[in-house]
Amino acid sequence: MWLLLLALIGSLGLSLAGPVSKNLTVPGIESQQAQSLLRQKMPEAAGGTMRIVVAAPQGATLDAENAKAAVGRGLAAAARVPGVVHVTDPYKSQTLSPDRTIAFADVQFRDAADEIPDTAKDALAGSLAPARDAGLQVEYGGSVMDPDTEVGGPAEIVGVVVAFAVLAVALGSLIAAGLPLLTALIGVGIGVLGVQFIANAVEMTSTATVLALMIGLAVGIDYALFILARHREQLADPDTDVEESAARATATAGSAVVFAGATVIIALAALAVTGVPFLTVMGLAAAATVLLAVLIAVTLVPALLGLLGERLRPRAPKTNRRKDTTWSLVWARTVTRKPLLVLLAGTLGLLAVAMPAKDLRLGLPSHASQPATTTQHKSYDLLTKGFGPGFNATLTAVVDTSRIPAIDREAALGRLATSLDRVPGLTRVGTPIPNSDTTLAAIPVIPATGPDDKATTDLVAHLRDLKAGAARDGATLYIAGATAAAIDVSAKLADALPLFIAIIVILALALLTIAFRSVLVPLKAVAGFLLSIAASLGATVWVFQSGHLNGLLDIPTAGPVTAFLPVLLIGVLFGLAMDYEVFLVSRMREHFQHTRDADEAVTHGVAASGRVVTAAALIMVAVFGGFVFNHDPIIKSIGFALAIGVFIDAFIVRMTLVPAAMALLGHRAWTLPRWLDRITPDVDVEGTNLPQPPAKTIASATERTPDPADHSQVLSSNVTPTSGVTRG
Known part of the structure; x- marks a missing residue:
């Protein structure tokens, strides 16, 4: 059924793909009101503009007769391009630089910039052939030349390849490693192609499609990985039936996937509170792709677990390696040995990384942020050289x-x-x-x-x-003007940021209180999330606004941080941070429910989920990191912010600060006031109330002497939640 749905949506998305917009406008802001007034009363000034910039060769000027004639013939041909209503003459309007070496002419279109067809742009480029033949440099800027967003290049593909390598190492099987990628690609295919089809009815920006691809691919791989890892952990017992294991993996890890996915969906949908239509559409498009990833995780993944059957059962280890030799358990014991010191050091370190965020400035990327080899960047540099930087900010x-x-x-x-x-x-x-x-x-x-x-x-x-x-x-x-519009959009988003953060914090507290039936665990989780956000914003400001690592990351010039990046980062990173929080802390609570030993629950939770959370985070970093090398400055900054944000949140906050904080809290972490306990629903994320396994598994479990360090025996057995007695 999923493959049929992919074929149906894919055919619609490919054959009936709707148009995408490059305009990041917000109704109600002053610059947009002015644009609407121009369109209504002065339509000839409201259309798209292409600025043609001409530069004389070294040692020559544009006053030479051959240069004047060549530019004149080119501009005359430009005026005949369909859709063009007016072309200025730099010699008549005196738009020549003081040294007469650089000039510009503005080509005014009847239609808006994002409605200009590529044929018209190509015709304009061809019309200036006489100027290029005369040895003049010709470059193009203006609103018509805002580049399209493109994905699927080598960098993004490398990210997927790295994700596969991480899966293969984490799971120890190529077949198992391919399963999360397969299911994620099916979900992303349906999501992205569906977004393209819906663009016929809803104004969709190109960034919305890229965000749906970026988020859908990352969470799709992770959600399938969580269920698959639990399934293979259970199959390590040779007496465990494949169907029973798939069912229990879906009931435990799958429940956590549903809960974690719901937080991502709600956080992305909450972007609607900003009152910015293009951001609302981006959030809803990404949320729909995450919803697909959740549905696939709890339906298609179990179907594939049954289809692959015994081929997913891990091989028996050659040596009887004890569980307490794993790096995750060693790490847990190291972190919890001096929890207060770890907590202080980690918090101070993240605050230091966050320091540049106090200088955060928001804006929209200009043509200066395009790759240095593009005509947009070259025209920007020529205008700055000939007339000053203000001519790019008209x-x-x-x-x-x-x-x-x-x-x-x-x-x-x-x-x-x-x-x-x-x-x-x-x-x-x-x-x-x-x-x-x-x-x-x-x-x-x-x-x-x-x-x-x-x-x-x-x-x-x-x-x-x-x-x-x-x-x-x-x-x-x-x-x-474009510069005023960017300033207005930035101000609108900056005003919406406090409300959005408040909604996210309240949402986190409510969801985690329901999940863990605790007050301190949600407070600790929200504090860690805010640290992750501050540190990732600080790193983003340090790189993109302050200009560090520009050469390494191929950033042509430093500039303000993309206006909607903080809001988007908070929404996406909140959902992903809650993913890791749920998967990590749910294993701690599961063990605490069984044993009532708070200290051992912390080390067990990290030992049981450290490997899979590490793999999931590395996959996220690889997928998002691949987009850092996209040429589009918006996609580049989003990819970097999400990659560094996931790295900080997973490895520093969740795998380091969370165990340290939980060790300090002890039994207090799992307490809930009576009045709150009565009104809080019991969602049983850990599967505590699952029915007993089939008799075959029970009988085989009693025949073996359990190894106290072998947690898989505890996890695959049924227990009485309050007694702490494991029944085999």
Whole structure:
């Protein structure tokens, strides 16, 4: 049935894939209001723009007759491209650099930037052939040239290969290693192709598809791994029946998968509270893929366990190696020997890593963040060299003059232009350009600083302070443009961040209280999660905003952190952190329920789940890390933040700080006030109340003398939860 569903959704997604948008806009922000006004009253100024940048060869200028003629022929051909409504002439508009070596011309389209077909872009590139033939360098920028997001390159494939290698080492079987990859790819195929099909009805950004792929692949592998590892642990007993083992693995590890998956889904869906449509769509698309991963884990995975049967049973060890020689048990005993010291050292270390996060600045990537070999980056550099960085951050003052008498409109626009010219930090204020009935005007404004500079953000705020003066004349002033839009989106997301964090924290406390019937365990988990978030944001700021490791990670230039990355990181990392918390602490609680020994429960929990949690985290890091080498700056930063976040949370917080904290808490970790105990539902994540195994397994278990260090015998037996007596 799953394969049939993949074929059906796949055929729809491939043949009827909907369009994806590159616009990260937010309704209601000022720049978007101005854009809507332009589209309504001045459509010729609301379409996409391509900026053609021309540079003379070394030792020459663009004033040479052959250069003028070549540029003129190229721009004339550009004006004939379908969809183009206007092309500026750099010689008439004086958009030449002071040394006459660099010039730019703006090509205005009728349609929005993301609606311009590739054929039109190719035709424009071909139209400037005369300029290139004359020895001139021609590069392209502007909103029309925002690149498409592409995935599936060598780096992402390497991430999957590393994941397979980790699975093979962790499971000791190539067949077993292939099973999680197979089920994850089926889930991702259905999820991603389904998202592409749904794009016909819902505006979908290209980033939403990539996020669905990234999250779906990582959790799909991990969820299948958790169930498969439990199944093979049980099959280590030669008397355990395959069907019985598959059922019990699904009832225990599968229950944890459902619970952990629910936290990821809720966290991703909670992105809707930001009030940002494109982020809501991204969250829901990723949540749907995670839901598929959960459903596959508890249906397709058990079906494959039955299909593969005895081939998944691990080989008997050549030597009778005791359980207490495993690295995970040694690690657990090391961490819990001096728990307070470990807790203080780990916390201080993470706080040190988090320090750069205090300087966090949000924004959207400009063309400067594109790879240095792309035409977008080259055009950005040429404009900066010839005219200054502000020409890459052009703003537009949109003025609604409909309430001013027609006879007074020109004078009012003149006074506003004078006021704009007095604002410090501007290089140039252009001549007001009115629409056909003079009820709306656009004034080009050139800052002195680039789009990623904090001074530009301050400048936009100062320009908007002029609204009161414009209102006295009866006009309404808006500051718009791509740079202003990026600033507005960043501010909107920054305002939504505290509410989103509060929702996530409350959600975590509620879910973990239900899962572990404890108050201190959820509080400890949330504190660890906040440490992970702070440290991963600190590392991201240190790399992408401060410019460290740029060469190693192929980051062309430092700049603000992608505006929606913190919100996305919190949502995704919360779900993944709760995954590891549930799988690790549920094994501790399982042992505590059986033995009532709090100290031994901590070491047993780490020993029983350390190997599989380590493998799962390494897989996550490999999958997310593969996206770090994607050329798209947004995907690159998301991949890095998630990879470093998972690494910190799994290995430092969950595998180190959690055992240390649990050792300090002792029996207190498992207490719940009576009033709260009465109203808290019992979800039995650990499978404590499962029925007895079949008689064959019980009989065979009594014939052998149990090894106290062999935890698999305890895990595969039925117990009385409160007595601590194991019954074979």
